[in-house]
């Protein structure tokens with residue numbers, strides 16, 4: 001375990017493990033409580049595998065009433081809680097705490113209703129992202145957000161992280177595709193937010209629950225929007241001798257008013273890794289490769305593809321292929337979708353960064369990342385949601401080599417600082433979690449963070465839900481209520497950070 | 499009421515709100531004042547006029563992003579965007595005339611504060627879906643920021659969206675950053691006239707569901723009962739109708755029109771409206787023109803958000819049982835209902851809506867009525883308490899627009 005500290009575990013709570021497990025077993029099915037070390041092992045980490053921690057106890061409720069009962073018990077007894085979906089978070093959002101009950105939502109796997117007349121589905125949070133599309137694809141519908149982890153990750157986790165995917169340029173993030181949710185508050189109270197209708201009736205609380213990283217409540221039901229599958233999708237694979245040319249191509253496409261379904265970019269190292277892994281015919285002699293996908297009626301794809309090809313040529317495309325069949329299109333994507341595991345083969349370990357930048361700053365950011373990579377002596381491969389500026393630099397390292405994890409984390413932090421410096425943000429879709437928690441002050445002042453924390457207090461007055469994530473400093477709610485910011489300065493400036 | 503506060507900049511504004519907080523006074527926040535008649539009628543100790551905080555601060559067309567101070571007139575923003583072939587894709591409605599004021603007024607902050615949108619809500623979303631970042635002053639007079647200027651951002655809670663539609667009850671917006679989109683190069687409308695077979699509302703629901711369940715990508719879908727249609731531009735004599743808008747490049751529209759016409763032939767006779775009348779029609783629906791009653795004796799107007807498939811039936815039911823008129827936008831998901839002047843019939847409207855799922859907001863009624871009945875869907879139980887705590891987390895003394903959404907909040 002490296003850099004990021006977690007809040008100190010409360011030994012008095014740990015000492016009560018057996019008693020707590022027994023009490024929980026009275027609230028859910030008895031076999032739904034796990035307190036043995038060996039059986040808790042599978043829960044000790046998430047997608048940020050450098051960090052491991054056994055929970056106090058694992059509980060696997062299967063109904064909203066059980067979730068409410070468990071939360072009420074924990075609230076009454078002041079026991080911390082960490083919610084968990086499939087555990088694919090790349091920011092350590094689902095990392096357990098030694099004195100916290102881990103609530104696994106893995107039993108919430110039912111699709112409760114498919115309502116094609118209203119183009120929505122009501123599902124339990126443990127349903128995987130892909131399972132929603134699978135359930136409606138025979139009728140020609142799908143659920144739009146498509147994170148690369150979609151076979152495994154759950155819709156509850158997607159809501160908590162506001163997950164994106166390669167098609168968000170045109171179809172939006174989770175927040176644009178969720179209509180409603182049932183949420184259990186840390187007190188065990190249940191609230192219904194949204195529904196099958198489009199607009200919130202009062203404050204749009206759903207919008208802050210989405211992306212709340214398990215800090216505001218536990219989502220027990222989700223109503224998602226379904227879209228009709230477009231008639232056609234066609235992709236263009238185009239290589240460039242410089243990332244500047246590729247960047248210019250993206251800017252000109254969007255500048256001409258064309259919004260493709262997705263635009264992905266890979267740099268030389270990522271291309272080489274992907275090609276070695278899946279052999280889909282990516283050109284190896286280019287600095288940057290774009291996959292540009294258009295979808296819609298056949299006539300539209302044909303019409304716009306001509307324009308996009310012309311733009312790519314004008315931007316000095318070194319090499320260009322338009323998919324002629326569905327098989328070929330999927331081939332173009334196969335390399336991109338396998339980019340993480342492909343890079344994983346080059347190196348014992350990697351960290352996946354997730355900053356977003358204004359698109360036009362890309363060449364400059366790539367150049368400065370190369371300098372940073374040289375300075376730290378660690379290799380980088382870049383995949384990039386080029387249409388929306390979301391950058392995924394993969395930092396290659398060996399956790400067994402002394403100091404490399406620390407160096408990799410330091411390089412990652414420098415990259416994210418760079419993203420903020422050029423006008424971007426720390427995380428585009430993976431969340432803050434523990435990974436970027438200590439970088440929050442790079443983007444936000446203490447006063448900005450205080451507003452966020454007061455909102456957290458409105459949901460979770462005792463600060464029991466997922467502590468140690470997202471916020472670099474934990475204020476007690478009473479304290480956050482008393483503090484005052486004026487002229488950019490906080491009246492209690494010297495509170496401890498982790 | 500004392501003289502309005504007219505801060506010149508953010509720092510001034512923070513000081514003004516901080517002063518009100520210290521003195522435990524209440525403020526009503528106004529931009530251009532074009533939407534003051536929306537929400538519960540309230541009384542405050544002073545007006546806080548933010549119209550001096552004006553001007554576009556960043557516009558990068560190729561990055562699809564625009565930032566502007568909250569008091570910037572929406573018309574200035576539209577003009578800037580237009581010059582680059584871009585737009586606010588959520589199609590903010592101009593409710594001025596509906597509320598008895600002039601057309602063409604309104605600020606960006608006001609638009610966002612009430613989460614305005616138009617027919618394109620269906621495909622492009624509301625103001626909330628285009629919000630990227632904000633700067634605001636809390637009810638304690640603290641200036642803060644949230645979000646950013648890029649479309650993909652999950653750094654911290656999504657306050658920009660929470661503040662959208664909060665009617666200025668959480669903070670005073672000072673600067674906003676939004677996603678902008680290219681204007682579609684062309685549009686046209688397909689009308690299905692003389693709806694049948696069977697009851698018009700029923701046929702409308704089936705027609706709307708069929709179109710929305712196809713890949714025709716409509717960006718406007720309305721149900722217009724005959725009496726409403728007769729008052730819309732170019733729609734005289736169409737009878738009960740549904741209208742579908744298609745936008746995009748010409749070859750795409752042609753392909754989609756052909757497909758949609760095939761699906762719709764069973765529900766009525768078909769007509770197409772080319773570009774200009776199509777634009778006029780959707781602008782009229784966006785601005786709720788059928789209910790622009792002038793100054794005389796304006797009717798009560800409700801806006802109901804419901805599950806779309808049941809929308810036409812609910813519209814029809816409300817209109818007949820309450821002696822009013824209604825039409826649907828958003829493929830049935832939005833009902834505009836006009837009732838005779840006077841009592842708003844809130845209990846009946848909400849009881850009927852509850853059976854279909856969704857909620858009703860009172861949009862136009864005299865101030866006495868807007869003080870008497872809940873303008874927004876009443877909150878209950880844990881949700882009411884949570885809403886109260888969220889309001890208090892930003893504005894613990896209830897300085898800003900107190901009571902504008904919910905009594906005492």
Ligand SMILES: Cc1cc2nc3c(=O)[nH]c(=O)nc-3n(C[C@H](O)[C@H](O)[C@H](O)COP(=O)(O)OP(=O)(O)OC[C@H]3O[C@@H](n4cnc5c(N)ncnc54)[C@H](O)[C@@H]3O)c2cc1C
Nearest residue numbers: 085086087088089093147148154156157160163164214219
């Ligand atoms: C190979 C790989 C590729 C990935 N690609 C993408 C991508 O393309 N786009 C993208 O956005 N992400 C991606 N991710 C990240 C990850 O898959 C997403 O963040 C996903 O949404 C997490 O879902 P999960 O079910 O695994 O949640 P978990 O990892 O279990 O939990 C994530 C967070 O959600 C909270 N949580 C989970 N369930 C609930 C609930 N029911 N109620 C309240 N809080 C809850 C947890 O406390 C935690 O904070 C990728 C991850 C991997 C490993």
